[in-house]
Amino acid sequence: MPESPHSPALSDQLLAAARAIRAVLGGQSLSEALESSPAALRPAAQALSFHAMRRLGHARAVRERLVPRRPPERLVEALILLGLSLLEASLRQAEGADQPPGTPIYTAHTLVHQLVEAAAADRRTRPAKNLINAVLRRYGRERAALNAALADTPEAVWNHPGWWIDTVRTAWPDDWQTILTAADQAPPMALRANVRRIDRDTLQTRLNAAGLDARPAGADGLILGTPRPVRNIPGYTEGWWSVQDLSAQQAARLLPLQDGMRVLDACAAPGGKTAHLLERHTLRLTALDSDAQRLGRVGENLQRLGLESPDVCLRCADAARPGDWWDGQPYEAILADVPCTASGVVRRHPDIRWLRRADDLARTAESQAGIVDALWPLLAPGGHLLYATCSIFPQEGEWQIAAFLDRHPEARRMPAPGHILPGNPDDGDGFYFALLRKPA
The missing domain is CATH 3.40.50.150 (Vaccinia Virus protein VP39)
Structure with missing residues (x-):
């Protein structure tokens, strides 16, 4: 997930995601937690935190092996869990294993460095930056043995x-x-044509003409090849469509x-x-x-x-x-x-x-x-x-x-x-x- 010249620093993105993960660990929904993120950081924080939630079982099992006593500050735990989930995906891709589309990928060196920078930027996590660095580097060294030891742990396998x-x-x-x-x-992004204003075929034609890959699905639906913010899809303000899952x-x-x-x-x-x-x-x-x-x-x-x-x-x-x-x-x-x-x-x-x-x-x-x-x-x-x-x-x-x-x-x-x-x-x-x- 390369940064654009105008995107926030990766360390800031990681810290925003970790704060959202910390909220989930405390019982708050992720969507509510992300609403508290600065607007400029929210898209990256969402992508990173969603990935961490999908790999949380494995990351938590690894953390329990490397740091048996849970850190008293939940934000430290959140940074470790986020780092472990991202590091596992990056190392798997480096080995040639396919990763789900949209998986955030960084080099191991960049990831560890930026997570330590993220920890240094918050007074609650600053004292634990050396711990975070040590845990991630140790996982990089001992990953094969740790993963093998977790092969019989359902939560780690199935997340x-x-x-x-x-x-x-x-x-x-x-x-x-x-x-x-x-x-x-x-999941795919599915739209439902508002048949009072436009039929599904006409909507597809207009979306395709605007450069979007839209294909029919279900009776009134279209699936977009790449999800987009709703306001960046033609016809939002005109009420041509709604976002709605096919089921x-x-x-x-x-x-x-x-x-x-x-x-x-x-x-x-x-x-x-x-x-x-x-x-x-x-x-x-x-x-x-x-x-x-x-x-x-x-x-x-x-x-x-x-x-x-x-x-x-x-x-x-x-x-x-x-x-x-x-x-x-x-x-x-x-x-x-x-x-x-x-x-x-x-x-x-x-x-x-x-x-x-x-x-x-x-x-x-x-x-x-x-x-x-x-x-x-x-x-x-x-x-x-x-x-x-x-x-x-x-x-x-x-x-x-x-x-x-x-x-x-x-x-x-x-x-x-x-x-x-x-x-x-x-x-x-x-x-x-x-x-x-x-x-x-």
């Missing part, structure tokens, strides 16, 4: 917490290795709708599926979310896409408590994209695997059951409820729906994909869809 590995392996015994490997690949793009097509229907999007933020529903049909739609700030993003997205309407209502409320917000009129269709562990989108948010805990699964499953049980009575006879999660865990997907059908034997299950598992780089994220119909 996921042990409970996560066990859960995936139990749920998907034939696919677990593919799933875990896919999680460490950078998520299936929701609006799976829910049977007709113009004029009364529809509830029960967990709407940030609004990608809300917009897609409105692009395809003219609806009397309520977009509900319990987070006022995130609900504001729904409104911003609808405005940019030209989808605002007197028939579209945004409500800040808890979907599991209809008594607080429901007007008593049934909905003909409900989209319940319920909160979950987000295990299916870990390649986009590689910190998720390190922030989740094993007991989170039981909590999210209980919350999901409460939401769908609360929404089911709001559905009109003959109406459809589409249950969706961006999770690959069956506790949040197939098991959840099986339990719902036990509680509500009147519900009829209709054709839908079920679990979508990530695999090839251009595949959609991990997802789950179940379509339920209430008898007329």
Whole structure:
């Protein structure tokens, strides 16, 4: 990752990334941590910290061998983990091993020197700069032996917490290795054409004419060969498209709708599926979310896409408590994209695997059951409820729906994909869809 003449110093980039990693080690999401980075450093800090999150299991196992007692200052630990993850990638490439596209690569000498410079620039890490230097140089010398010693350590091999590995392996015994490997690949950037303003083929032609490699995917989607900042892609301000993963793009097509229907999007933020529903049909739609700030993003997205309407209502409320917000009129269709562990989108948010805990699964499953049980009575006879999660865990997907059908034997299950598992780089994220119909 060579620096341009006007880019910040590599040591500054490394320190910004380490500060973001430190926040994750303390329980904060990486996206929130990166928002605190200076704007000039944010792109590099994101690339570096994303790489570190995808290699954190291996780096942490190495650190535990070389520095058995965790440094009391978390920023020191973050610099060591970042350095080990980058050094491993650079040494592998030097040996001729292919690295995933976008992997930050530096010479070992440059990397160690710049990490020491980064440590010297912060008073909290300055006393540990010699330790950081020694750890990285020792890893460079003893790498083969250290890696061989970690070959039987699942977290170091698969770069996921042990409970996560066990859960995936139990749920998907034939696919677990593919799933875990896919999680460490950078995802494609997928766009969804706003068919109210432009058709997919015309959008592709215009993007290609602007020098972007855009190829069709799914029904309304395009995949960009190289991700770009959204404002650098033609048509952003004109509302020609939205960024949306290919799996998520299936929701609006799976829910049977007709113009004029009364529809509830029960967990709407940030609004990608809300917009897609409105692009395809003219609806009397309520977009509900319990987070006022995130609900504001729904409104911003609808405005940019030209989808605002007197028939579209945004409500800040808890979907599991209809008594607080429901007007008593049934909905003909409900989209319940319920909160979950987000295990299916870990390649986009590689910190998720390190922030989740094993007991989170039981909590999210209980919350999901409460939401769908609360929404089911709001559905009109003959109406459809589409249950969706961006999770690959069956506790949040197939098991959840099986339990719902036990509680509500009147519900009829209709054709839908079920679990979508990530695999090839251009595949959609991990997802789950179940379509339920209430008898007329």
